[in-house]
Amino acid sequence: xxxxxxxxxxxxxxxxxxxxxxxxxxxxxxxxxxxxxxxxxxxxxxxxxxxxxxxxxxxxxxxxxxxxxxxxxxxxxxxxxxxxxxxxxxxxxxxxxxxxxxxxxxxxxxxxxxxxxxxxxxxxxxxxxxxxxxxxxxxxxxxxxxxxxxxxxxxxxxxxxxxxxxxxxxxxxxxxxxxxxxxxxxxxxxxxxxxxxxxxxxxxxxxxxxxxxxxxxxxxxxxxxxxxxxxxxxxxxxxxxxxxxxxxxxxxxxxxxxxxxxxxxxxxxxxxxxxx
Amino acid sequence: xxxxxxxxxxxxxxxxxxxxxxxxxxxxxxxxxxxxxxxxxxxxxxxxxxxxxxxxxxxxxxxxxxxxxxxxxxxxxxxxxxxxxxxxxxxxxxxxxxxxxxxxxxxxxxxxxxxxxxxxxxxxxxxxxxxxxxxxxxxxxxxxxxxxxxxxxxxxxxxxxxxxxxxxxxxxxxxxxxxxxxxxxxxxxxxxxxxxxxxxxxxxxxxxxxxxxxxxxxxxxxxxxxxxxxxxxxxxxxxxxxxxxxxxxxxxxxxxxxxxxxxxxxxxxxxxxxxx
Numbered sequence: 001x002x003x004x005x006x007x008x009x010x011x012x013x014x015x016x017x018x019x020x021x022x023x024x025x026x027x028x029x030x031x032x033x034x035x036x037x038x039x040x041x042x043x044x045x046x047x048x049x050x051x052x053x054x055x056x057x058x059x060x061x062x063x064x065x066x067x068x069x070x071x072x073x074x075x076x077x078x079x080x081x082x083x084x085x086x087x088x089x090x091x092x093x094x095x096x097x098x099x100x101x102x103x104x105x106x107x108x109x110x111x112x113x114x115x116x117x118x119x120x121x122x123x124x125x126x127x128x129x130x131x132x133x134x135x136x137x138x139x140x141x142x143x144x145x146x147x148x149x150x151x152x153x154x155x156x157x158x159x160x161x162x163x164x165x166x167x168x169x170x171x172x173x174x175x176x177x178x179x180x181x182x183x184x185x186x187x188x189x190x191x192x193x194x195x196x197x198x199x200x201x202x203x204x205x206x207x208x209x210x211x212x213x214x215x216x217x218x219x220x221x222x223x224x225x226x227x228x229x230x231x232x233x234x235x236x237x238x239x240x241x242x243x244x245x246x247x248x249x250x251x252x253x254x255x256x257x258x259x260x261x262x263x264x265x266x267x268x269x270x271x272x273x274x275x276x
Numbered sequence: 277x278x279x280x281x282x283x284x285x286x287x288x289x290x291x292x293x294x295x296x297x298x299x300x301x302x303x304x305x306x307x308x309x310x311x312x313x314x315x316x317x318x319x320x321x322x323x324x325x326x327x328x329x330x331x332x333x334x335x336x337x338x339x340x341x342x343x344x345x346x347x348x349x350x351x352x353x354x355x356x357x358x359x360x361x362x363x364x365x366x367x368x369x370x371x372x373x374x375x376x377x378x379x380x381x382x383x384x385x386x387x388x389x390x391x392x393x394x395x396x397x398x399x400x401x402x403x404x405x406x407x408x409x410x411x412x413x414x415x416x417x418x419x420x421x422x423x424x425x426x427x428x429x430x431x432x433x434x435x436x437x438x439x440x441x442x443x444x445x446x447x448x449x450x451x452x453x454x455x456x457x458x459x460x461x462x463x464x465x466x467x468x469x470x471x472x473x474x475x476x477x478x479x480x481x482x483x484x485x486x487x488x489x490x491x492x493x494x495x496x497x498x499x500x501x502x503x504x505x506x507x508x509x510x511x512x513x514x515x516x517x518x519x520x521x522x523x524x525x526x527x528x529x530x531x532x533x534x535x536x537x538x539x540x541x542x543x544x545x546x547x548x549x550x551x552x
């Protein structure tokens with residue numbers, strides 16, 4: 001995969017040397033390589049804002065952990081929430097969460113980005129915000145499969161609810177706080193990703209549900225397929241911690257083991273009758 | 277409003293005398309009057325299943341409380357969740373929650389209603405299940421107003437997230453458990469009600485957002501407008517308990533004080549920047 005070579009440009013290098021804040025908007029698959037190009041250029045005093053949604057494949061780490069590791073910046077924030085770019089650009093009212101390990105940094109980012117139709121809420125649960133953003137794309141594929149199979153709003157709502165329970169369980173086992181998953185970066189982003197026509201990961205699932213093969217689908221899109229990339233990472237993390245993740249398991253089987261979509265959704269919906 | 281006089285029919289009276297289970301499916305506004313007609317006919321041993329979603333206007337009580345009060349039945353259950361009847365009838369996979377004060381009754385209802393495409397999960401938090409069903413219709417009106425004003429998926433997801441936080445806060449202040457609101461009868465039903473074209477309460481909001489008056493809208497529909505009826509009850513309960521309910525307050529202002537829709541949504545979205 002070709003990486004951008006923009007850092008050879010002197011003007012950009014100069015801009016970065018004095019940067020007080022840097023926004024890192026790179027698909028997670030290329031994040032570590034691209035950000036490594038800024039190492040030694042960005043000052044350690046620079047505040048980082050990651051908007052990438054996913055985990056690093058090699059280390060299974062969150063993007064702010066990768067950024068700190070590579071750039072040695074002290075203040076790292078994750079900005080996440082229900083915010084399709086197409087709508088933000090059209091001034092559609094939008095609200096998101098910004099999480100930082102430094103409350104002053106969180107408030108600075110909040111003020112920097114806030115506008116008449118774009119609101120930010122602060123938290124210090126960086127892990128919770130990043131896990132919500134990473135895992136929701138997996139659930140979105142499952143919901144897309146249900147839509148592609150012709151199931152309805154009832155099915156979708158049940159899958160989203162089970163999906164958030166699973167994301168919360170796994171995220172908390174990895175050190176995040178429950179309440180973060182009930183907020184904009186958890187439930188809010190999950191809802192928009194699972195119900196919007198603009199969602200790429202939901203669209204991947206919908207095409208799977210309609211009978212296209214995963215190779216065909218991933219080969220035909222230039223866009224980030226975070227859910228397809230991240231389901232294997234999430235599955236490994238869940239097994240290490242002994243967390244039950246049925247939605248992730250089924251999406252993994254769809255993407256990596258060519259399981260039939262109808263069988264995957266049936267497995268999810270036909271679990272034994274039990275207490276909620 | 278004319279009430280059904282079916283209890284004058286001997287055949288129905290006989291059926292009810294031996295009933296082991298009775299399903300009460302009556303809009304909340306007429307629930308107490310209609311159910312009072314069964315008093316002294318249904319045996320106290322009969323297990324009750326309420327599927328009504330809302331509170332009693334006079335007493336501000338839940339429907340299972342009204343049913344026990346009127347019928348003196350010991351076992352009362354509430355069945356609720358994301359389950360548009362139109363989809364259930366078409367065998368679209370659906371999952372709901374059944375809550376009873378008696379675990380055996382909950383399991384009996386679960387087995388009675390379960391089918392290949394209809395799943396039930398049991399809980400003993402009857403209050404949580406009923407409050408989720410009652411309050412979600414209020415949030416659905418707010419989301420409909422946003423849709424009617426032409427706002428987007430981002431706005432809707434933010435309102436649903438804030439709506440569930442508010443429902444959870446109020447429900448817990450009234451004795452329910454937090455986790456119930458994260459389940460099918462809370463989050464699941466809220467999502468389907470706020471995102472589906474089939475939702476009546478969302479449709480009421482959408483027509484308000486497009487400029488129709490509330491009198492015009494309520495006058496033109498024969499269907500239950502639970503959210504419009506229940507926002508005043510929820511607002512009173514919230515004030516009594518000192519719970520902050522901004523979504524309910526704005527829906528109340530829209531329905532009962534003719535507030536302009538754009539002003540209501542702006543009030544909700546333009547609250548001070550703050551921690552989540």
